[in-house]
Amino acid sequence: MENRTVAAVVSMLVSQALLLLFSVPISSASATPNPTALLLLHLLASYEAAAAVPLILPRRRKRPRLDGAGAGQGAAAVAAAPISIRRQPDNFGLDLGMASSTFEWLAGLLEPLLDCPGGGPRRLPAASRLALGLSHLYTGAPYADLAARFGVPEAAARSCARRLRRVLCTNFRFWLAFPSHAADIRAVSVGFESLPPDGGLPGCCGAVACARFGVGGGVSAQLLADASCRILSIAAGFRGDQPDSRVLRRSSLYRDGETGRLLNSAEQYLVGGAGYPLRTWLMVPFKGVAADAAQGDFNTLHKLMLRPVLRTISSLRNWRVLSSPMEGEEDDDGRTAVACVATCAILHNVLLMREDYSALAVEVEEEVEGGNLVDAGKCQDEAALVDDPVNEQALALRATLAEKAGEICRRSGGLKQC
Template sequence: MENRAVAAAATAAVSQALVLLFSLPSYSSSSADDDPTALLFHFLSSFEIAAAGDLFLPRNRKRRRHLDDPGDPPPGAAVAAAPISVRRQPDHFRLGLGVGASTFEWLAGLLDPLLDWPGGPQELPAAAARLAVGLSHLATGASYGDLAARFAVSAAAARSCARRLRRVLCTNFRFWVAFPSPSSELSAGFRHLPGCRGAVACARFDLGGSGGAAAQVVADASCRILNIAAGFPKDQPSSTILRRSSLFQEAGRLMGPPEEYLVGGEEYPLMPWLMVPFLDASAASPAAFNAVHRRIMARTVLRTISSLMNWGVLSSAMEGEEDPRAVAACVATCAILHNMLLSREDFSSLTAAPPEEEDDDDDGDRSGSSGENPPGGAAPAAAALRDALADKVRGILTQRHPSSRG
């Protein structure tokens, strides 16, 4: 056992030495800047190398031959530039940057010219290294001082990289968060709620010295974010945030046909394009509607909000970024990255789906207006639409699952 530990430690030491050797600048035409992933492996492994010994050597020969071990990375996920390939070693990128290695390489290629700007930190000349600093800030929520120590740069350089990444994504890639065209097909994930486009809820972030913030999130059945409105005080009611958002003004255009709508918790007002649960669900149809509504909320927008909170920056003190605009930019940046990762089937930050049988009564905060009392006199039309929808839902459930509540 001691020999195995010594071998593991030696392997780790050799790995670190080779990484440092290959990451030193070269005066040839092929410099270290052309292949920054080896250097990044050093940055990301330095804080976990002491705990990695058991992962370098399998515990028994039988496990060594088992190529489909659940702990193995997916085929193609390893970084080709890694000096030593250890199949069972944890994915450093996923741990330190919140994305898989292949996604990091894709992002580095996509953002390369945009992360190389005049006046950028000369300590990190490679765009991929600047990307790593920015992603590490988002994924871990580490202070700029901690990032500086981790990446061996100044705190000013770490702050510059983090802010540049946010600016680039929010300016050049905001189209990643958008409603599909009204003519696009509705998701099969909403098959029990015909006409549903998505679900809306408010996320509440505890951000230390910044006092917290709220963001309104709309997500579809695949947890893709369709719309986000950030920058609101944490204690502001959901219904107030809704009325102040562009979603409230543009709902008619975004929904498409009149029979399309969103679903939201009972803290929201009932409107023709926003279906909320019945407060009185004693009858069969309202009960069926509420059951389906509750499960859809849990499996879509509430799961999406939980996934956003997996980004460490959204639960950190955000030292040096107390400006509400910076907080809103962090939320928007994480939303864009969330959708980018989903498009690549990279589920690094996606919260696991709740069980199919989950029956959670918490559909969000209860601080807004009651769903039975919508403002503006929309109650009769909206209530009639919801009654008709509840009857449809009950019919669908009865036909497909005769013995099920929903």
């Protein structure tokens, strides 16, 4: 018998003995016992007896904690094996693609939205649901591996990943919106003018490029980024074999540019690679060998201003779900692949907003075609591109910019430093 049990029994017996002593008369001449003393002793005895009961009776056996191998036993496994989120910054950078402070901020922001209505892993705290969804995006691991790693059923891992994608793409799409105010657009232009080492051309309000991702069997996405690699616009869901010009023409960016709704001035423009057509609002490099020094200087600065969007594409590829075949997802006409691209783009902007560069690429994935930088994932036949008819206004704007490019390069000491 355990010591606690022996102590409880002895205490109860002592109380009962005291009660008997005070309640039985010592002699026939004794007066009746003191009612107050009897009441106190009775309460003492009752308390001791009640306190001894849980110590005497056998205690319930603790439920064994399930490990990853037994995580597929249903909802009971979730309650039996709660997720323990590791808080060390190094672990966050390695597993979730962000610093611990960013994770805590995002968890607080999304907590009321990450509940799964109508079912799902309700017993998991918001931080655990967010960690599951982020781990799927950053590692690209299959749901079965995530379930084993976090000690939850596979259905819970899938539910958390889907819920995070839906919440971000539905409630936070505005983080990918092109600036609507003239002052904000001007700020983007100033950023390109200040690009190191010697600055870019004036009037540039964004750099556009296409990326090819392997998620869901292959998908193309068109990204527009500012000088700090922040994504200003994204269009996804095109087949991976679509050339850049065709993706552009099927996007709302092209329609807004052609109708004049995108920019506020005729002197404002975007820059794009050689796969795009020359438009009044979209400047592309001179093809082939530059006819004069001014054209060569323009191509050099144009190449410099394309680097932020190419670095953005490289950064998105750090979210390894974008190169995953997405096993375990039903055929949904590519909607899951598009949601993954959009979710990673939103998280990319969140990290930049938080000054968290955990997933930002250091190097730019690029190759040179005809002296111009293009996305390394581009798969298109240059001969298959059909240029738009020559636009005199666009040609005049590019010629003016070429003259300014020559001035910038001469001021900085020559072409090699541009």
